[in-house]
Amino acid sequence: MSALGRNRKLVAASVTQQKAVEFATSRSVVAVIFKTSHLFRKVTVEVDDKFMPTGVVLKGYWWWAFDWKNFRLSSMHSNQRRVDITTVGGKADYFPVVGARAVELTEYDFCEEEILPLDPCRRADTNLLWFDSDGVPSCSNWCRKTTLEDELRVRTSVWLYHLDKQEIVSRRRAYMEEMRVLLRTADISYKFWKRKGSVAHSNQFARQIADIERRLAETERFSRAKRAAVCAAAAEYSWIVEEGLV
Numbered sequence: 395m396s397a398l399g400r401n402r403k404l405v406a407a408s409v410t411q412q413k414a415v416e417f418a419t420s421r422s423v424v425a426v427i428f429k430t431s432h433l434f435r436k437v438t439v440e441v442d443d444k445f446m447p448t449g450v451v452l453k454g455y456w457w458w459a460f461d462w463k464n465f466r467l468s469s470m471h472s473n474q475r476r477v478d479i480t481t482v483g484g485k486a487d488y489f490p491v492v493g494a495r496a497v498e499l500t501e502y503d504f505c506e507e508e509i510l511p512l513d514p515c516r517r518a519d520t521n522l523l524w525f526d527s528d529g530v531p532s533c534s535n536w537c538r539k540t541t542l543e544d545e546l547r548v549r550t551s552v553w554l555y556h557l558d559k560q561e562i563v564s565r566r567r568a569y570m571e572e573m574r575v576l577l578r579t580a581d582i583s584y585k586f587w588k589r590k591g592s593v594a595h596s597n598q599f600a601r602q603i604a605d606i607e608r609r610l611a612e613t614e615r616f617s618r619a620k621r622a623a624v625c626a627a628a629a630e631y632s633w634i635v636e637e638g639l640v
Contacts, residue, residue: 431468433513438489454489455496463502466514482556490550492543508543510550522548523557525622529567531557536625569616570623576606577627577634584633603637610639 438454458464492508512519522544524534533540533548552558580602587595608614610621621640628634 431466433464433466433511438495453498457499458502461502482553488554490554510547511554512547512551519547520618523551523618525566525570525619527567527570527623527626529563529565529570529619531563534622536622566616566619570619573606573609573620573623574627576602576609577624577631580606581631581633584631603639606639 438451455464490510492510494507496505496507512522514520521536522534522540524532524536526532531548531552533545556562580599583595583599583602586592587599606624610617610624614620624634625640628640634640
């Protein structure tokens with residue numbers, strides 16, 4: 395496969411997922427589209443169960459350094475080590491796994507490692523992320539009942555990708571509140587439509603649903619957090635399920 399073909403495949407595989415995990419946290423997709431990162435690092439620093447460096451530096455996965463399957467779209471924010479007022483995060487040279495690491499020269503598709511970081515290109519991984527009403531990331535029980543391993547992977551990813559950075563949490567919370575306002579407004583139109591059977595209210599409600607669906611698209615900013623807000627409101631607004639928003 396040519397370099398151009400590999401790049402196109404990389405973009406196609408990664409763009410639709412980057413917002414789900416918020417692996418890219420800059421203000422737009424365009425700002426990060428040409429920045430790439432290795433999922434499996436060339437050099438790896440070992441950490442303990444509290445994410446503290448043990449002082450052991452491993453060779454890492456040097457033989458996958460130019461394997462396009464190991465590339466992910468990234469941002470400087472999540473790829474570099476940063477210290478916030480109360481949080482710390484960023485990949486740097488960290489890549490925690492459970493158990494033994496892959497033997498050198500193992501083919502990428504035959505790697506059997508139990509990696510802890512969530513992979514933004516795997517739907518099953520991105521579905522593990524949840525956000526509370528304040529925008530704080532956590533492990534999701536929405537799609538299925540999570541396991542202790544799921545919770546560990548989410549906790550690791552929040553630390554590794556710095557998803558709990560205060561600036562990011564604040565922006566995420568604002569988008570979630572905006573979504574809650576849209577849901578309340580749509581509910582008013584829905585109730586008027588059901589009470590009066592008016593075509594005008596029916597059309598207005600349909601337009602509001604279309605707007606909400608557009609804002610939930612994976613290419614939109616903080617789409618996973620906004621979807622969490624919609625899922626949380628499903629118990630209050632029956633039409634959310636009826637309209638297929640969750």
